[in-house]
Amino acid sequence: MAPEESAGTERLLWSFERRFLAxxxxxxxxxQSLEEKLRNSSDSKLLLGILxxxxxxxxxxxxxxxxxxxxTTGLVTWDAAxxxxxxxxxxxxxxxxxxxxxxxxxxxxxxxxxxKTCRPRAYIFSDCxxxxxxxxxxxxxxxxxxxxxxxxxxxxxxxxxxxxxxxDVATVSQxxxxxxxxxxxxxxxxxxxxxxxLVGVLRRLSACRRDQRAPDVYVAFTxxxxxxxxxxxxxxxxxxxxxxxVPPHGRQLFPYEEHSEMAILQLxx
Ligand SMILES: C[S@@+](CC[C@H](N)C(=O)[O-])C[C@H]1O[C@@H](n2cnc3c(N)ncnc32)[C@H](O)[C@@H]1O
Numbered sequence: 001m002a003p004e005e006s007a008g009t010e011r012l013l014w015s016f017e018r019r020f021l022a023x024x025x026x027x028x029x030x031x032q033s034l035e036e037k038l039r040n041s042s043d044s045k046l047l048l049g050i051l052x053x054x055x056x057x058x059x060x061x062x063x064x065x066x067x068x069x070x071x072t073t074g075l076v077t078w079d080a081a082x083x084x085x086x087x088x089x090x091x092x093x094x095x096x097x098x099x100x101x102x103x104x105x106x107x108x109x110x111x112x113x114x115x116k117t118c119r120p121r122a123y124i125f126s127d128c129x130x131x132x133x134x135x136x137x138x139x140x141x142x143x144x145x146x147x148x149x150x151x152x153x154x155x156x157x158x159x160x161x162x163x164x165x166x167x168d169v170a171t172v173s174q175x176x177x178x179x180x181x182x183x184x185x186x187x188x189x190x191x192x193x194x195x196x197x198l199v200g201v202l203r204r205l206s207a208c209r210r211d212q213r214a215p216d217v218y219v220a221f222t223x224x225x226x227x228x229x230x231x232x233x234x235x236x237x238x239x240x241x242x243x244x245x246v247p248p249h250g251r252q253l254f255p256y257e258e259h260s261e262m263a264i265l266q267l268x269x
Contacts, residue, residue, distance in 0.1 A: 055227050057116045062135060063107040074106040075131035078187035079090035079256035080146075081106065085113035087264055090179065090249045092118035094182065094216070099178035101215070102126060103167065103201065104188040108139040110220075114184075115145055120158045124178050126165035136162045167201035175201070176208040186220040187231050199235040206241065206269035216268035223261040242268040 057228055064075035088095060088110065095118035102111050105125040105150055115123050125136050148161045163178070181204055188193055198219075206214050223229055236243055246264040256262075 020146065036038075052144040052208050059064070059109060059112045059116065061107055061109055061139055062142060064141075069159065070129075070131045072129045072132055073190070074104065074127055074129050075135055077107045077109045078222070079260060080187035080220040080222050080262060081110045082188045082256045083222075083262040084184065084218065085110045086251065086253050087218075087220070087246065087249045088114045088253070089117050089253065094118075094218075095120045098181035099179050100124065100182045101135035101175075101178050101183060103165070103183065103185040103198070105136055105162075106132060106187075108136045110184065110186050112139065112145075112232075116143070117156050120182075122161070124161045124163055124180070125161040128164065128166035130164075133162055133164060159167050160234060167197040170201055170204065172178075172204045172207045175205055179210055180205070180215045181210060183215045184219070185218045187222060188219070189221045189228055190224070191228070192231055195228065195232050195235060199232070199239050199241070202241060202267065202269065203239045217267035217269060218260070218264055219267065220264045223263055229263075236267065245269075 005042075061077065063077055067073065067076055069075050095114050096143055098120055099118045099122040100111070100114060101124045103126060105127050109124055111123055111125050114120060125140065127133055127136065137147060140162060145157055145160045148159050165174075183202075185198070188198055202217065205217070208215065219230070219232075221232075233243065243265045246266050252258070
């Protein structure tokens with residue numbers, strides 16, 4: 001194989017691996033050129049190269065291609081969901097054998113990655129939008145997980161629930177019934193109203209103690225507007241919730257915008 005052809009094949013493999021592992025839409029992948037190369041290659045090296053790439057466990061998602069559809073932002077995966085999933089994959093102990101409540105789960109990528117790699121005891125996906133909840137249930141089943149109550153649930157898998165949970169109306173007793181050890185949320189700081197709702201529900205979650213302990217909380221977001229981030233930390237301060245920034249993790253696994261600034265805050269309720 002000529003050197004430039006070999007470099008082209010390398011690029012093709014890299015691009016395939018990256019999009020395949022990222023569980024992203026493959027529309028832009030050059031299928032035709034790959035098919036031609038596979039047809040014309042005299043041996044099976046190219047095919048082997050693809051098949052032998054490390055793939056680990058995968059997450060399959062059905063999601064919208066529009067960032068806002070049916071009046072919600074929750075039908076598509078946002079970058080902070082990918083960033084939080086990466087952090088979880090590098091820090092599984094934060095979730096292992098624990099009950100995780102996710103706020104504003106959207107399409108479900110972060111939770112599915114955690115269910116598949118971190119061995120939580122139970123995982124509660126939640127959202128307030130009926131269409132998002134419908135898509136979430138579909139995505140949980142698409143990934144071979146059973147939804148509670150399902151007596152066929154495999155005891156090796158976490159107990160998975162998809163719950164309707166609106167931060168503006170959820171009461172302390174409703175939140176306590178989830179018995180969360182860990183609460184997570186990704187990309188839920190995009191406007192002042194949502195920040196006030198989120199801090200409100202976090203304040204009520206601080207009353208949900210298990211063995212005298214409030215849940216650990218991790219909130220991931222893309223820093224789009226410093227004023228919005230400042231409003232979040234100011235409101236946390238007013239609610240008496242301390243926070244610290246989680247150090248950035250090492251490896252980027254997913255193809256989100258590399259230059260956008262991403263952050264995870266750990267909150268002490
Ligand atoms: C930008 S999306 C993020 C979805 C997902 N976490 C991600 O990062 O891909 C925000 C999500 O928060 C949900 N949400 C907004 N306000 C909410 C509220 N008051 N109660 C519950 N969920 C809410 C939306 O329905 C939507 O699914």
